[in-house]
Amino acid sequence: MTDLKQLYQEVILDHNKNPRNFGILDQFTHKAEGYNPLCGDRYTLYLIIQDGIVTDVSFEGAGCAISKSSASLMTSSLKGATLPEAQQLFDNFHRMLTEEISSEDLPGKSCKFIALQGVKSFPTRIKCATLVWHTLKTALEGKPVITTE
Amino acid sequence: MKQHNADDSRTISVGPLDPLKVKADFPILQQEINGFPLVYLDNAASTQKPAAVIERIAHYYETENANVHRGVHQLSQRATDAFEKGRETMRAFINAAHSKEIIFVRGATEGINLVAHGFGRKFFKPGDEVLISHLEHHSNIVPWQIVCEETGARLRVIPMDHQGQLDMDARLLNDHTRLVAVGHVSNALGTVNPVSEIIKQAHSRNIPVLVDGAQSVPHTPVDVQQLDCDFFVLSGHKMYGPTGIGVLYGKAEWLEKMQPYQGGGDMILTVSFEKTTYNTLPYKFEAGTPNIAGVAGLAAAAEYLTALGMEQVALHEDALLKYAQSRLSEFEELKIYGTAVHKAAVISFLFGDVHPHDIGTILDQSGVAIRTGHHCAQPVMDFFGIPATARASFGIYNTKEDVDQLVNGLKKIKEVFG
Numbered sequence: 001m002t003d004l005k006q007l008y009q010e011v012i013l014d015h016n017k018n019p020r021n022f023g024i025l026d027q028f029t030h031k032a033e034g035y036n037p038l039c040g041d042r043y044t045l046y047l048i049i050q051d052g053i054v055t056d057v058s059f060e061g062a063g064c065a066i067s068k069s070s071a072s073l074m075t076s077s078l079k080g081a082t083l084p085e086a087q088q089l090f091d092n093f094h095r096m097l098t099e100e101i102s103s104e105d106l107p108g109k110s111c112k113f114i115a116l117q118g119v120k121s122f123p124t125r126i127k128c129a130t131l132v133w134h135t136l137k138t139a140l141e142g143k144p145v146i147t148t149e
Numbered sequence: 150m151k152q153h154n155a156d157d158s159r160t161i162s163v164g165p166l167d168p169l170k171v172k173a174d175f176p177i178l179q180q181e182i183n184g185f186p187l188v189y190l191d192n193a194a195s196t197q198k199p200a201a202v203i204e205r206i207a208h209y210y211e212t213e214n215a216n217v218h219r220g221v222h223q224l225s226q227r228a229t230d231a232f233e234k235g236r237e238t239m240r241a242f243i244n245a246a247h248s249k250e251i252i253f254v255r256g257a258t259e260g261i262n263l264v265a266h267g268f269g270r271k272f273f274k275p276g277d278e279v280l281i282s283h284l285e286h287h288s289n290i291v292p293w294q295i296v297c298e299e300t301g302a303r304l305r306v307i308p309m310d311h312q313g314q315l316d317m318d319a320r321l322l323n324d325h326t327r328l329v330a331v332g333h334v335s336n337a338l339g340t341v342n343p344v345s346e347i348i349k350q351a352h353s354r355n356i357p358v359l360v361d362g363a364q365s366v367p368h369t370p371v372d373v374q375q376l377d378c379d380f381f382v383l384s385g386h387k388m389y390g391p392t393g394i395g396v397l398y399g400k401a402e403w404l405e406k407m408q409p410y411q412g413g414g415d416m417i418l419t420v421s422f423e424k425t426t427y428n429t430l431p432y433k434f435e436a437g438t439p440n441i442a443g444v445a446g447l448a449a450a451a452e453y454l455t456a457l458g459m460e461q462v463a464l465h466e467d468a469l470l471k472y473a474q475s476r477l478s479e480f481e482e483l484k485i486y487g488t489a490v491h492k493a494a495v496i497s498f499l500f501g502d503v504h505p506h507d508i509g510t511i512l513d514q515s516g517v518a519i520r521t522g523h524h525c526a527q528p529v530m531d532f533f534g535i536p537a538t539a540r541a542s543f544g545i546y547n548t549k550e551d552v553d554q555l556v557n558g559l560k561k562i563k564e565v566f567g
Contacts, residue, residue, distance in 0.1 A: 003183075004514050008507075008565045039506050039522050040536030062536060064504035065566075125510060 007122055008065065011115035015069035020076050021058045028056075032142060034135030036127060041067045045135045047078075054078050054086060059132065066125050070116055071132040077112040078136075085109070086140065093133055097126050163458030166465040171457070172546040174199040185516025188551040193336045193364060193495055193542035194520050196389045198450070205449035206391065209442045216438055218415060232441050235448035236431070242451040243362075243381065244372040245398050249430040252397040252404070253439055257363035258288040260382030260397035261330070263434060264359055265292035267407035268328065275301030277327040282307040282315050283532060284335040284342065287525040289361045293330060302327065309532065313338040313487035317346065322354055329358045333365035337526035337540070338487025339470075339495030341365075348377055357403060363387050363395075367544065368466055368493050370459040373398050385443060389545070390450030394443030397434070404430050411436040454545075462545055466494040469543045473552045480559060486538055494543035497524070500559065503566050505539040511565060512539075515558030517551075 030047040041063030048056040057078045059071045077089055092110040095101055096117055103114050119129045172178050175197045180187050189197060209231055215224035217232045233248075240248040254260045269292075273279070279293045283306055290304075297304050303325075308316045313335065322329070329351045334341050348358045357379035365371060367388040373381050380403070385394040399407075409416055409427055413436030418426040427433045454462065473496055477483055482501035500508055505521035512519055520540045523530045530536060541555060 004511060004561065004565055007510065013566065040530070041506075042536070064506035066507070122510060125506070128506060 003118075003121060006118035007125070009115045009118060011073075012065060012069040015072035016065040019059075019068055019072040021072065021079075022060060023058050024060055025056060025058045030139045030142065032135050032139035034061075034131050034138070036063070036067075036131055039064065039128070041128065041131055043067070043071055043132050043135060045071075045075075045132065045139050047136075047139055049083070049140075052083050054081050054083075063131070064128055066116070066119060066128040067131050070113070070129045073113040073116065074132055074136065077109040081109065083140070086136070090133055090137065094130070096120070097129060163456075163461055166457055166461040166545065168465065168546055168548045171199075172548070174201065174453075175546055176200055176203070178546060182516040182518070183514050185554065188517045188547075188554045190541040190543060190547065190551065190555060191518045191520045192367070192544035192547075193387070193524075193540065195386045195392070196367060196544055197546070198389055198391070198446075199453050201453050202390055202446045202449045206442050206446040209445045213445075214442070217441055218432075228441050231445045232439065235444035238448035238451050239396050242371075242455065243366070243383070243396075243398060244374055246374055247401060250398055250401050250404065252399065252431045252434045253444055254382075254395050254397050254434075255393055255440070256384040256386070256395035257361055257382040258292075258384075260380075260395055261289055261359065261361065262292045263397055263410040264330075264380050264382075264399070264407075265296045266410050267434070268357075268403065269293070269296035269302070270299065271406075271408050273297070273300035273302040273327055276325055277302040278305050278321075278323070278325040279303070280305050280307065280321055280326055280329045280331075282331050282342065283309040283528055284313065284315065284338065284340055285330075285332050285526070285528075286336050286361065286363070287527070288363075289330055289332060290528070306528075307331070309340075312489050313340045313529075314489045315340075315342055317343060322350055322356065324354075326351070326354065326356050329356055330361070331358070332361040332363075333371075334362075334368070334493045334495075335487070335526070335529070336364045336495070336542075337524040337529045337538075338489065338497055339493045339542075340487055340489040341369075341491035341493055343491075344378070345376060352377065364493065364495075367454070367462075369463045379403055385447040385450065388447075388450055389453060390447040391440075391443045394440045394447045396447075401430060404434070407434075409436070410434055413437045415439075457545060465545065466543055466547075469547055469549070469552065470494040470496070472549055473541065473543070473555070476552055476556050477559075479556070483559070486533055486535070495540065496542070497538040497540045499535065499538055500562055501566070503562055505537045507566070508539040508559075508562060511561050512555065512558040515554060515561060517555050517558045519555075 025046040028046040029049050033044045035042045043061030046058045057075045177197050213227040215228040217229045236248045236251045351358045359380035360378040363384045366383040381398040383396050386392040416436040486497040509521035522537050
């Protein structure tokens with residue numbers, strides 16, 4: 001159970017059960033869909049980026065506890081971030097799952113997703129954790145969309 | 150049990166299957182995973198290989214390896230003998246009338262693609278219909294969609310009910326139907342489809358039928374002459390044989406009329422730049438150097454199963470299914486998808502609102518290997534309005550104790566997710 005508890009920490013279970021920033025934004029400037037055809041996890045990410053700052057962000061969709069909590073933690077860490085900061089968060093998340101680093105190496109907003117570090121010991125689940133981060137990258141690289149829903 | 154071979158199997162009177170003895174024949178099952186004895190319940194995805202199969206492949210490469218149907222030297226003859234003996238073994242295993250009706254392919258998927266190409270591209274016309282079922286694996290959907298798009302034919306689908314059984318009153322056969330392609334056993338739900346009835350109905354209108362036997366051949370006796378199907382496909386790796394080898398059975402009368410699937414060596418009689426004459430059956434459909442070691446290994450797997458007795462295999466797995474269903478009913482929050490009256494030992498399920506992927510990880514920590522996902526059958530998932538299920542599928546080496554270990558693993562879901 002030790003490994004399982006390491007993976008499914010209280011923070012993860014909480015964010016899975018009560019995901020933050022869950023839903024569709026009425027207005028957004030960037031949007032992307034992330035889909036993992038192997039397991040069926042599917043999320044849509046909505047962002048408002050004004051003057052180079054992520055002023056609001058939300059997600060909706062369905063998937064496993066790891067992917068959903070990752071989306072919840074990611075959106076929490078992104079709010080108020082500048083675009084270079086968002087890129088830094090992406091890099092830090094990636095480093096956390098691929099390199100031996102400690103929590104001190106994850107400064108500022110990155111400490112929010114430290115609870116997902118246990119995923120590193122479960123290689124088959126890493127793509128669950130990174131799905132929504134890749135969706136973020138797609139959203140940021142895409143042209144702004146102007147919609148009101 | 151290394152002494153199992155075709156000759157022995159004819160003289161041994163087969164008793165009830167002893168899964169512990171069978172398990173001892175599988176080297177890979179003798180290990181621990183995460184501190185627990187490995188319990189392998191992902192047999193519908195791929196099965197493990199007995200020592201007899203592994204040793205047969207090694208023996209081929211150590212003593213017989215060369216190209217087939219070519220050289221005059223001793224090794225070429227041995228390789229050809231191993232290859233053609235394998236064809237005869239597979240003929241006997243599914244009781245085809247002639248060994249020339251056994252075409253070696255990479256697996257069931259390639260077998261279906263071969264028929265879609267060789268039969269569909271040649272005979273389908275605009276307005277024609279191909280009939281499949283809602284339960285099909287993607288491999289028995291997509292090849293037909295491709296050929297329909299090319300020829301202007303239309304794909305039609307036999308609907309299913311909430312138990313995961315085909316609606317046999319749908320009456321979709323008509324004057325436009327050119328081919329029926331249907332799975333024998335559903336990989337996603339375990340449903341055993343009434344293929345004999347489907348074949349009878351189709352034949353009354355002279356419509357040929359392809360049966361996808363990837364999930365039936367490892368679990369129940371199959372006699373293609375008794376079924377009277379026109380085509381039958383199977384995959385070696387799902388019947389305790391190697392990956393990358395499988396069989397397309399086809400009635401000679403159809404295979405003769407079909408166009409070749411691939412061109413190359415071995416499938417020709419004469420080649421000039423003006424005209425090529427195709428080889429006779431089965432070689433017309435076997436272009437290039439085949440998977441000779443794979444055929445030797447596949448034949449060893451068929452001999453292994455024959456020695457166990459396919460009737461006994463079916464009885465064993467049915468008893469396991471009943472036991473597993475009764476043990477899983479202990480969990481109130483566990484819902485089984487696919488409750489057909491005729492069902493193979495496959496249990497697709499969800500556990501409360503816990504995602505199948507999380508179920509899979511938690512079970513893996515208890516040494517239990519299951520499949521999670523859509524099982525290459527997205528239309529089945531869509532029917533139930535779910536993205537995925539967890540699936541435990543049983544085989545010859547699984548025991549009641551394996552089921553108990555699964556149940557103990559499932560108890561941990563509650564511990565983790567509350």
